[in-house]
Amino acid sequence: MPRARLIAANWKMHKSISEAVAYAQEMRTALPTLPASCDIVLIPSFFAVRPAVEALAGARAWVGAQDLHWEASGAFTGEVSAAMVKDAGAMYVLVGHSERRHGFAETDPIVAKKLGAALGAGLTPILCVGETLSERESGLEDHVVERQLAVAFGDKSAEDARSTVIAYEPVWAIGTGHTAKVSDAVTMHRTIRKWVQERFGSPIAKALRIQYGGSVNPSNAADLLASDEVDGLLVGGASLDLASFLGIARAVVRS
Numbered sequence: 001m002p003r004a005r006l007i008a009a010n011w012k013m014h015k016s017i018s019e020a021v022a023y024a025q026e027m028r029t030a031l032p033t034l035p036a037s038c039d040i041v042l043i044p045s046f047f048a049v050r051p052a053v054e055a056l057a058g059a060r061a062w063v064g065a066q067d068l069h070w071e072a073s074g075a076f077t078g079e080v081s082a083a084m085v086k087d088a089g090a091m092y093v094l095v096g097h098s099e100r101r102h103g104f105a106e107t108d109p110i111v112a113k114k115l116g117a118a119l120g121a122g123l124t125p126i127l128c129v130g131e132t133l134s135e136r137e138s139g140l141e142d143h144v145v146e147r148q149l150a151v152a153f154g155d156k157s158a159e160d161a162r163s164t165v166i167a168y169e170p171v172w173a174i175g176t177g178h179t180a181k182v183s184d185a186v187t188m189h190r191t192i193r194k195w196v197q198e199r200f201g202s203p204i205a206k207a208l209r210i211q212y213g214g215s216v217n218p219s220n221a222a223d224l225l226a227s228d229e230v231d232g233l234l235v236g237g238a239s240l241d242l243a244s245f246l247g248i249a250r251a252v253v254r255s
């Protein structure tokens, strides 16, 4: 059973509610023109989650949130719980995006707690992992990604792993225009799948969807998706423009 490709648009801190809704409505119109084996997820700001969900109601496309807090509720000014994300209608949530890890001091243990909260609420987490440039230059990329996986899944079950999507996003490729070489992305995807296989067994590793993210655009998407190891793309900058994001989604050819 081939894994359906998951093409996600991470809008970061961009787009007003009305811009998000207009995009989602146009996306909805364009969905029939996309390959059937391609799942689309829009990941707007928290405010636009609900309006985007409403704009896509009944369509074969989903909405995610960019982050969440690990506690169920409490005195955490400015934070949003997993239940709130779920209540807004999101199905997916990014966990441990590198901009959270590096810009907001999110440690591996915090990421592990967020992963647990997302799973506990019935959301599908997209767990982001990836090394920095200096870590890659020191040959530490496998070590770093395996450590991120080990901590994130430290207290998780095989069922949890089955419900999780992993995004390999080398930090040096995000927003820089320097996409990873396809061979490097594929090598890391294999490393991730092997780690999951050793920890949770073959069926879960085989079903696991691993996205690549980092300066994906309509020109490089087909090369990345040409590998069976690349189960989708997590797209930042190039997803802000609908035509560009559709160009990326159309690079999905697996049926």
Ligand code: PGA
Pocket (backbone or CB within 6 Å): 010, 169, 173, 174, 175, 176, 177, 213, 214, 215, 216, 234, 235, 236, 237, 238
């Ligand atoms: P980018 O961002 O496509 O702009 O490099 C990817 C991401 O941060 O998920």
